[in-house]
Amino acid sequence: MASFNDELLSYIDSSPSPFHTVASTKKLLEKAGFKEIKEKDSWSKSCAPGDKYYLTRNSSTIVAFAIGKKWTSGNAFSIVGAHTDSPCLRIKPVSIKEESGYLQVGVETYGYAMWHTWFDRDLGVAGRVMVRSKDGSIGQKLVHIDRPIFRIPTLAIHLDPHAKSFSFNTETQLLPIAGLVDDPSTEELGADKKEGESEPLKLATERHHPSFIKLLAEELAVRPEEIVDFELLLYDVQKACLGGLRKEFIFASRLDNLVMSYTAIQGLIRSVDGKDALEEESSIRMVALFDDEEVGSRTAQGADSNVLLAILRRLSVISSGDLEDLFTAFDRSMSRSFLLSADMAHAIHPNYGEKHESKHAPRINKGVVVKLNANARYATNSPGVALLQEVARADINNDSNSESAVPLQLFVVRNDSNCGSTIGPLLSALLGIRTVDLGNPQLSMHSVRETCGSKDVEYALLLFLRFFQKFSKVAAGILEE
Ligand SMILES: [Zn+2]
Known part of the structure; x- marks a missing residue:
């Protein structure tokens, strides 16, 4: 996993703008055999089960996906969403x-x-x-x-x-x-x-x-x-680097949200590595990295646009010969699908410990933070927490990466504090999709130079990998209505 941290550092350094984030992401996808498709073309002939693709909008939003060999119209999507822009x-x-x-x-x-x-x-x-x-x-x-x-x-x-x-x-x-x-x-x-x-x-x-x-x-x-x-x-221009006595930190710009963009894409790429990886898969595995999250997402390429909706609608009927499917496949797909909205979280600060509520104070290098909010600033609810726990567990035979579970932490903001928000609530409302908000803990969010944990990068990558590998098996058993 050390090489993933090195690769993350160069991903950050080569992604100073959303356009560059998309270009760096494209490079990783091309290397892994993903093929580029365009929104202006018809996909009915170019997209087939068992293969993997990506497309961009405005050169600043990128969506990559792999279609399971057992996919049929109306099946589920397992999606991780993050963002390409930073203040x-x-x-x-x-x-x-x-x-x-x-x-x-x-x-x-x-x-x-x-x-x-x-x-x-x-x-x-x-x-x-x-x-x-x-x-x-x-x-x-x-x-x-x-x-x-x-x-x-x-x-x-x-x-x-x-x-x-x-x-x-x-x-x-x-x-x-x-x-x-x-x-x-x-x-x-x-x-x-x-x-x-x-x-x-x-x-x-x-x-x-x-x-x-x-x-x-x-x-x-x-x-x-x-x-x-x-x-x-x-x-x-200062380069991203490892920091701390035992290199336990990463010091860099744009950790929010390049850490989540990078780990999501690597999770997807690793989940489709090997020629049998999609053999038994009935879902479409997808990562969507949106521009303009930091300014409210309401642009043609932001999460609060038709970009993801349009892509999911078109894919939901791929390989369908049935006319009825054209009308219902999308809604059937959405009721079975799941979104992980991945955005960085606030770790507890040693000099300002009182800013966190003591029972919900995420620590660096202690795992991915699941974000909850009673006032729906985050989209996570109990079925989501249940699914995520199943995903994080190390109980699958083909998981050769680690024997242990991916540690998770819980976060709610103090009642007397403002709460940020993410693309999670707006995408879950727009698509009617079950959603969990999560992200790695960091310090100094929205500083020109931020701090996060190097071990947490490995945790996030492993969580996304397991999410894609296990989703079809575990999601059906959790409150599917
Ligand atoms: Zn963010």
Whole structure:
């Protein structure tokens, strides 16, 4: 399992944006023999029982699945859902700014981060760029400039000695610097102005610092004027690493939710490893990684869209010759299916122990956290807890990974505290599917640099692997209505 931690670290480092998370995930799936399909095509001929596929939407959401050899329309889906995005700073559509001799770049806050942790960090830039090619068509290229270009400097303590706590304005004081105005490349400013007069929008070279556009163009091996638009974000260039006296921790950015995305995908891949793996399977095993969870999921590719619904509806009738199936297969499938909504959880903090209720205080490296909430901020209920316990148990013959059960922990938030939420409640309501909310415990959620347990990575991976392997056997016996 040590190699999985190493692979997780490089997965995190190569996934600074949701577009890159999807690209890193694709790489793992391709290596494991999953084939790409497209939403615009018909799947009736391309998708067959016993095979495995993936598709993407907006290049920032990815869904992978394997169809059991014994699948028939109306059968169950076993699904793990997680998210590809993390809170960050995104470059504004017009980002060009100058102040006191500094080149600055306008940024927009994405999600609910602890923005104070972004000060004095070395920030790189990543995302997608829309590029016009010679034939006039406009395509997308991913860019990842993995070196410190931007920085949001704090104010020296000498200049503000009486400040009691660190507070700042997110519009005016969270503004990165990108260089100095007397950079010779800024002389190119205005070089394209004439051309721009006939454009509906100002050219990219006018809306952003020309030296920045030049850097992007060099990185993508295109001409600056071929850059039409982009979606770029800043990220901390410090690499993910193991930490602690016995390497019991992982220190990294975006642990929420790349740890769950990675372990879910690896659980699926390992569950279909070997040519007989899907021989006796009657369900479809699926992992769905959604973009935009951190901003409420209500986008074309978010969990609160038709993306998963549309995919499940189309797959529910795969390999059916019966007309009646077309009308009922989806609903029959949903009543038998199960979703694990996988998102990181809050571990107890040694310096703020009172923030957890003592009987529900998850510890790092003590297993996957099952999240419950009486007010339905999480979707877990008793049948879900029962199923998960059966899944976590090590009592299956073909489980060669470990003889022991995957440890689980329970979490409810204190009554006097706010409770976060996940894609779990909204997907369970949208699909009418039995759902459990769970995730690995971590510290400093939504900091630019977070902390979780290295042993818990192994637990989550094993839990997802067993979920896919055992689901068809154990789910039917638990309150199937
Ligand atoms: Zn999350």
